[in-house]
Structures are given as C-alpha cells and as structure tokens.
Amino acid sequence: MSFLFKGTSNNLSTRLTKNIPRMLIFVTLITRGTATRILSISLRKTLSQLLMLTTLVVSQAGFSIEVRDDEGSLVQLDENAQRIISLAPSLTELLYAAGAGNKLVGVVEYSDYPIAAKALPIIGRYDMLDMEKILQLQPDLVVAWQSGNPRASVNRLRELGLTVYIAEPKQLDSIPSHIRRLATLAGTEELAAKVIEDFDTQLATLSENYRTKTPVRTFYQVWDKPLISAGGNELINDIIELCGGVNVFVDIELVAPKVSLEAVLTRNPEAIVASGMDIERPEWLDEWLKWKQLSAVSTNSLFFVPPELLQRHTPRALLGAALMCEQIDEARAKLRGN
Numbered sequence: 001m002s003f004l005f006k007g008t009s010n011n012l013s014t015r016l017t018k019n020i021p022r023m024l025i026f027v028t029l030i031t032r033g034t035a036t037r038i039l040s041i042s043l044r045k046t047l048s049q050l051l052m053l054t055t056l057v058v059s060q061a062g063f064s065i066e067v068r069d070d071e072g073s074l075v076q077l078d079e080n081a082q083r084i085i086s087l088a089p090s091l092t093e094l095l096y097a098a099g100a101g102n103k104l105v106g107v108v109e110y111s112d113y114p115i116a117a118k119a120l121p122i123i124g125r126y127d128m129l130d131m132e133k134i135l136q137l138q139p140d141l142v143v144a145w146q147s148g149n150p151r152a153s154v155n156r157l158r159e160l161g162l163t164v165y166i167a168e169p170k171q172l173d174s175i176p177s178h179i180r181r182l183a184t185l186a187g188t189e190e191l192a193a194k195v196i197e198d199f200d201t202q203l204a205t206l207s208e209n210y211r212t213k214t215p216v217r218t219f220y221q222v223w224d225k226p227l228i229s230a231g232g233n234e235l236i237n238d239i240i241e242l243c244g245g246v247n248v249f250v251d252i253e254l255v256a257p258k259v260s261l262e263a264v265l266t267r268n269p270e271a272i273v274a275s276g277m278d279i280e281r282p283e284w285l286d287e288w289l290k291w292k293q294l295s296a297v298s299t300n301s302l303f304f305v306p307p308e309l310l311q312r313h314t315p316r317a318l319l320g321a322a323l324m325c326e327q328i329d330e331a332r333a334k335l336r337g338n
Contacts, residue, residue: 272288
C-alpha cells in the first residue's frame with residue numbers, strides 16, 4: 001500500500017482516486033481464504049478506514065467549484081471553465097493575468113492587451129453585445145462588467161442558461177482578489193500566484209515610498225468637453241492617495257462625475273493629471289495655462305498618463321500608478337521650491 005502514501009498530504013485525494021482499482025484488488029486478495037484469518041484487528045480497522053476515505057474521495061469528485069462574484073452571487077461550475085467570454089477589455093486583461101488567456105473564446109471590442117487578445121473573436125461592444133455570436137461560441141463561463149454591460153443583456157445571458165460571473169474592481173488592492181477568483185474558476189491558480197505576489201510587492205513599495213509624503217491637491221481630468229474627473233469611489237482616487245495626493249473631487253461618489261470649470265478653479269489643484277482617450281498627450285491639457293491663478297499652472301505641474309494604464313483595473317494600473325506618483329512628487333518638489 002506504499003503507493004498511496006508517497007508525497008505530501010495535499011495530493012492524497014488525487015492518489016487515492018487514481019489507485020482505487022489497485023486498492024480494491026488488494027482488499028479482495030487479502031480478504032480471501034486463509035489470508036482473512038491472519039489479518040490482525042488493527043489491519044482490518046485500517047482497511048475499513050481506507051475504504052471509507054476512498055468512498056469520500058469519490059463522492060467529493062462531483063462537487064462544484066464555487067466563487068462569489070462582486071454582487072455576492074455564488075457562481076458554481078461542475079468543472080473548471082474551458083470556454084470563457086469576457087465582456088470588457090479590462091476583464092480580458094484580468095483573465096490573462098489569471099493565467100486563463102488560452103481559455104478565452106470571445107471578447108468585446110478594444111480588448112487589445114495582451115497582443116494575443118486581438119486575435120480572439122469579437123462578440124460586440126461592451127455596451128452592445130451580440131447574443132447570437134455569444135451563444136454560437138458555447139461558453140461555459142461569461143465574465144461581465146457590473147457597471148459597464150447593460151443589465152438587461154446580462155440578465156438575458158443568465159436566462160439563456162449561461163453561467164455569469166460579475167466583476168467590478170474599484171480599489172487598487174482588490175485587483176489580486178479578482179485575479180485569484182478568476183483563476184479558481186479557470187483552474188489556473190498556480191499561474192496566477194506569481195502575478196499576485198508581484199502585484200502585492202510592487203503595491204507595497206509604492207505605498208512605502210509615497211503615501212505618507214506631504215499631500216498634493218490633485219485634479220484628474222478624463223475629458224475636456226464635458227469636463228470629466230474621477231470621484232472618490234474609484235480606482236483613480238486610490239492611486240492618487242497611494243501617491244500622497246488628495247483628489248480635489250474626492251467628495252463626489254460618482255465614478256466619473258461631470259464637473260464645472262468654476263469648481264476646478266475653486267478647489268485650486270496643485271497638480272493636474274490628464275488621460276484622455278489616446279496614447280498621446282491631449283492638446284486640451286494646455287488650455288489650463290490661461291488660468292494662471294491655479295497652483296498647478298504656476299508651477300507648470302500639468303501631466304499626462306496614458307489612459308490604458310489608469311482606466312483599466314488590471315495589474316498594469318501599477319505602471320500608471322508609478323508614473324503618477326513620480327509626477328505628483330515632481331509637483332511636490334516644485335511647491336517646496338516656491
């Protein structure tokens with residue numbers, strides 16, 4: 001019976017399951033004829049316990065995988081997902097980070113990172129899903145965006161019998177939790193473990209280097225017309241605070257509130273960080289130069305971070321965070337110099 005007990009206890013269930021036929025043959029042989037008469041009581045007891053454990057392992061093999069999504073719903077799978085559809089570019093990135101990229105069979109438009117994602121079938125936009133295409137791809141798991149995908153579409157997917165996991169990463173430190181849960185559903189926990197470890201290490205380093213520095217009033221600008229910023233209940237706010245900044249619109253709970261020019265002038269940011277919608281620095285950022293009474297203008301603290309590094313709730317947000325922290329620190333140094 002030594003073939004059962006080699007290695008650690010973590011994979012005992014696997015070894016038991018694989019060796020059930022050998023165990024049954026062994027038990028049959030030793031319980032026939034004279035062999036039965038020479039078995040000690042302790043050996044019979046051991047065999048009885050072993051058979052009970054075998055039965056337990058076999059019964060547990062059919063248990064479903066269970067994970068709670070961001071709405072608190074219990075998502076259950078009979079086995080690890082093999083055909084996954086992502087309904088947001090950021091969720092596509094998270095699935096790749098979780099080691100499940102090779103299980104993706106469909107994504108929405110603008111799912112462009114990593115490069116491999118560009119080759120996947122498109123099932124519409126995040127706000128206009130192609131239900132027929134989704135069904136044709138026969139997914140065993142659909143990962144939806146809570147605040148981005150139309151609720152009616154998500155409900156319809158469930159009505160059609162698809163398993164839906166709803167995600168809504170809002171805080172920077174919640175990204176590892178999302179990666180971990182997606183990895184559990186996909187059965188890629190080992191691949192995700194290193195990504196999570198690296199993320200936690202980098203986040204801790206940024207926090208140690210910047211969080212407790214002298215606060216800098218920071219205005220994050222998403223767009224110019226209308227003027228859109230980031231509220232207090234959003235990833236961007238987390239990053240500003242991580243960098244030792246203070247979001248001038250932290251009191252607004254909306255994710256992307258429209259704000260007025262007067263409100264920005266009144267709150268007088270000491271640093272302005274823009275993102276826009278492209279990889280290039282938006283021209284409208286320099287329109288602030290006409291408002292010379294702004295502290296950010298007087299110290300030339302107008303900065304740009306590519307939107308894909310800050311507006312997607314993925315591990316790459318740490319790259320955007322590192323860049324923003326350097327920029328806010330530059331503004332901090334200029335303020336000290338004044």
